[in-house]
Amino acid sequence: MTHPILALNHINKSFGPIDVLHDISLTVRAGEVLCLLGDNGAGKSTLIKILSGVHIPTSGTIEMDGAPVSFQSPRDASGRGIATVHQFGGTFPLMSIGRSFFVGAEPTKGWGPFKIFDRKKANEIAIKSIRDFGITRIDDGERLVGGLSGGERQSLAIARAVYFGARVLILDEPTAALGIKQAAHVLRIVNQAKKKGLAVVFITHQVTHAMAVGDHFAVLIRGSIAADFKKGDKTREEITDLMAGGSAMAELEAEIESDAHHAHVA
């Protein structure tokens, strides 16, 4: 069996006296979606920051393709093909699609000091990359990113990461701020990225979204992995309860229901 693209072995992270992550071990394989579930404050963001090179783990090792690596900066991680897409797409709302797609890696034409930004080429590549993900409404690279819907912006950011050779895609709550249709759209794109052979780490607290695309699930509670299971091993209710820390969720739901019932009767 081949090595996973990315593996975390016994990662611990503390900030001064505060332990944020304990003994995290995870593997991400090509063509697989790992869903990282957890309530607010469970340590998801810290874990993402370790994966993307923002934080250095206090102890434990990170391996890529079976060989140990260490990320000293976000540039290190992105240089190895790890791309992070944040909730709002991390793009520039006031820039055109073609311009924002190539920030920091602009295509140029001409030579020497007369290198000119090749706007036409930038627009063509950007539009083609987005259309490859099935978004056909976008046909003009001169449009401003801010004019796109939330889902389209996420898709643009994912398309950009794929174009620049990402092997591991970390999606930080990509559906959190989206409506139902938009979220479905992003989920479809996650599936396509997976089919293209990328390893996807999908961070969310929305269990239904996770179940729609996930192959492998890890539930994070107070900095530890509380459960690690494969698709089909657990039901939606079981996962929700796990995330909320035991059976609390079912009780809470019952409580709310009875409240609603009382209100109705009154």
Place this chain on the structure above:
Amino acid sequence: MVLIRNLFRSPAAASVLSLVATVAFYVLVGRADVLALVSAASWLNFAANLGIVALPVGLLMVAGEIDISFGAMIPAGAITTALLSGTYGLPIEIGMLGALSLGVIVGLVNGILSTSTKVPSLLITLGTLTVMQGIVLWAAMHLAGNASIPLQAPAWAKFLFGQLINNSHQVIIAWWIILVGVFGLLLHKTSFGNWIYAMGGDKTSARNAGVPTERVTIMLFVFSAVSACFVGMCGAILFNTTQVSGGMSYIFNVIASIVVGGVLLSGGFGSVMGIFIGTLTFSIVNKGISFTKINPNWANLVIGVVLVLAMVMNEYFRKRAFHYGSASK
């Protein structure tokens, strides 16, 4: 049609309308003579001096920074040229080189302070503005004994930097047009320009994408201070003398021109064409009123109304630019 549609999505849209509206108002309501207004040197000279500073400061604003120290750098450029080549009798080349070098130094200080601290560049350049005012006044009074330092530039320097074409139009207008082209290429046609937009949008994302944000910021501050010194230098060569306080009114005028030109105060949006037309508009509003029958006591009222209208229109056009509605819809 496409041209018109694209114009209305560009950052320059509101400034074009403001320009047309202002001229129309002055001609129709103010009973100004169109030909006299258009051919007048007063507003064009004014615009060129403002415009040369507004270009780099506008780029800084697109990049999410601001520089107001040019208010002291304009007199600093003039005083340096006049001190070196007037008081000390050195060749004019040395005086000019000295003025521009001073711009490089102050630009570097502004840029390095802005990138190495978290202090907003408005406050940093407020500091360097005041410091440079102090240095300029001290230098003029102690080294030359007078704030008005005489300078007699040789003919070639007068021809290039201090000529009055037709005895009315300053040669600096030509420099302005050239620089509009240079800065236009820089912002719209190079990777450097793309980095400026990205930095104004989100500096952290730009840095993570590989943009050398600190180098870009420092270079822009250097462009700004050097341009201001250039304007001061040209003024000293043209008028054969200097003023210590001449630059302060520029601070308001330059920033107003840039904002009328559609540059977003918070960065990330704007164009060189917008800055150019914004400067023209502001200058015509400001100087054109004397060609009308409008009582000059109303001048500030008219300027204020035009400014507010231009801002409101800018806001409207920026929203329009977001709309995706393509031609097929």
